[in-house]
Amino acid sequence: MRLPQLAGCVIIGILPLLWLPVLPGRWVIWGLMALALLIAQCRRRPAQYAALITLFFVWGALSAGEVLWPTERLTDRNRQVDVELTATDGQTTHQGKIIRLDGRRLFPAPGISLYGSYLPETPCAGQVWAMTLRARPVHGQLNDGGFDSQRHALSQHRPLTGRFITADVRVRTCSLRARYLASLNQMLNALPWQSVMLGLGMGERLAIPREIKTLMQETGTSHLMAISGLHIALGASLGWLLLRGVQFFLPCRWLGWRAPLLVGLASAIFYAGLTGMQPPALRTCVALAAGCALRLSGKRWSPWQLWVCCIGAILFADPLAVLSESLWLSAFAVAALIFWYQLAPMPGGKRSGLLRQSLALCHLQIGLMFLLAPLQIALFHGISLTSVLANLIAVPLVTFVVVPLILTAMFLHLCAPFIIEMAVWQSADRVLAALFWFLRQLPPGWLALDARWLGISLLPWLALIVWRFHAWRTLPAFCLALLGLLSWPFWR
Known part of the structure; x- marks a missing residue:
């Protein structure tokens, strides 16, 4: 097989x-x-x-x-547990893992979200607290249009929520990541776009204002804030380029393509760990590892075979990822791109490099807007009409300017003088200010659509197949019948 x-x-x-x-x-x-x-x-x-x-x-x-x-087992009464904090907003919202129950080690450690109370001391990720807590299962909304918090929590392996009655710190030492993040917070305290920069660089999205989150949702740019394929692939590319540069000075017998590939994978895993190895980042690392293994096998794999193998590897490693909407958005987007470039590739022509790259980006964004419509309507009950224009500016700016500046500044934070590091941070801050000024100038573009539009939203997929295989010539009656069937909800 x-x-x-x-x-x-x-x-x-x-x-x-x-x-x-x-x-x-x-x-x-x-x-x-x-x-x-x-x-x-x-x-x-x-x-x-x-x-x-x-x-x-x-x-x-x-x-x-x-x-x-x-x-x-943990929700019937007050429990004596040891909780290791994994994330906190420094006030009343904390996320952690229950590592001990009544003195007995739990493996795997279940996740829990704690709300509503201040801890006796300023908390940070990595600390272990002895708590008496009252836990309950995460509850989701029953209405069709609401966000299913229960399903999301299970996909994140945080099935419990609750409040603590007593809490005493057992291990005060913060994790290396938490200490590094605290140092970055102190450095960026005076910059207006501090929360967005930490979200892009470290995956810390708790402090991002709701206004910014809403703006990104309405313009279809929320995907840029997730530490997933875009950021981790960039980290892998930096590792790959670094070793390729080192190979320039090595003897010919030491050259090869396997070592840069593995170093790129290691760089991706390191960066994902630095950002807290959140589930989207973990899934990206699993997909990258599967892709590298297929590449090292020496066989030729089609894009669809790579896609199926990566999804299979993710679900085998974490079966509850099947509940994650972000996984299916990413998988559907990759499938849409493969489908788009196979059936409607970018036409060739003699154009200058910048013009061709701009047209290629427009071609990509138009394909994503039409082909992702079915999933957007099914999950979010609407589409963004301004997403094409917003992503035309935001994607290259964030990918090639903002994120490299942030990663450079994060590296300089460890070894460079304050003036040089601050200059890089300020550059990223000004670029983000210009980007969000542009996003605010866009007209309101969110179009709410109900389930009747699901059939119509499939038309771009079917139209490409009909056009590519000339079915409109050979099977015109079938095409008209299919169009009528998809628009049937509007006839009733």
């Missing part, structure tokens, strides 16, 4: 976690495992696929049960 088929079995086996109302019980799990082993005895390919899909479903159900275990 080839690797893409195996990855497809992983995806199909774990997808049922999206709609299962209740996880199967212990005896059902044992029965499914026995059934899978029996089916695997058949040598036919469909039977082998069915056995693998069943086993991967069992794997996903067991992983989900492990995450839900604290909601059944």
Whole structure:
């Protein structure tokens, strides 16, 4: 069995976690495992696929049960626990992991969000607190249009929320990342765009004002704040370029393409760890590792095979990632780009470099706007009409100017004089000020759309297929019938 088929079995086996109302019980799990082993005895390919899909479903159900275990065992009364803080706003909102329960070590440590109370001392990530707390399961909204906080919390492995009754610090030492972040906060305290720079560089989004978050959502630029593919790929590229530069001075027998690839992967993992290894960053690292492994295999893989293998690797490593909307947005965006460039590639021509790059960026943004519409309507019940123009300016500016400046300043913070470092920070701050001034000048572009538009939003995908394969000539009646079927909700 080839690797893409195996990855497809992983995806199909774990997808049922999206709609299962209740996880199967212990005896059902044992029965499914026995059934899978029996089916695997058949040598036919469909039977082998069915056995693998069943086993991967069992794997996903067991992983989900492990995450839900604290909601059944830790929520009935006050508990004596040790909590290691992973993030805090310094006031009344804290996130952490319960590492001990009644003196016994818990593995894996369940995550918890604490609200509503100040700790006796100024907290920071990495500290361990002995707490008496009252926990409860995370609750989600039941209305269709609301954000499902329960599903999001489970995808982040934080199934509990609550408040502490008593708290005493057990380990006062902050983590290296927390100390570095505190030093950066002190350095940037006078700059107006401090919170955005720390969000872009360190993944700290708790302090970003709600006004800025709303502006980025309405202009379709919120994806720039997530420490995921864009930032981590840039970190990997810097590591790759650094080793390529070193190889210039090495003998020919020491040159090769594998070492820069592995150094790029290591750089990506290091940067993801520096930003706190949040779930989007972790998923990006898993996808990069899978891509590097496929590249090192020496075989030629198509873009769709790479896409399936990366999604399969992510879901196998973390089955509850299937609940993450950000994962499916990223996966759908990559699939849309592959589809767009295969069926509607950028036309060639003799143009200057800058003009061609500008047209290529317009071509990319137009494709994303039309092809991502179905998922945006399904998840967010609307689309942004200004996203193309906003991303035409924001994506290259953030990718090639702001993030490199921030990464450079973060490195200079460790070794450079204050004046040089501050000059770089101020440059990034002024570029961000100009960018958000531009975003504020855009007219309100959010268009609310209900579920009736889902069928119509599929038309760009189908239109590309019809146009590319000339189905409008050979099957005109079928095309008209399909158009009528997709617009059926508006006829009622």
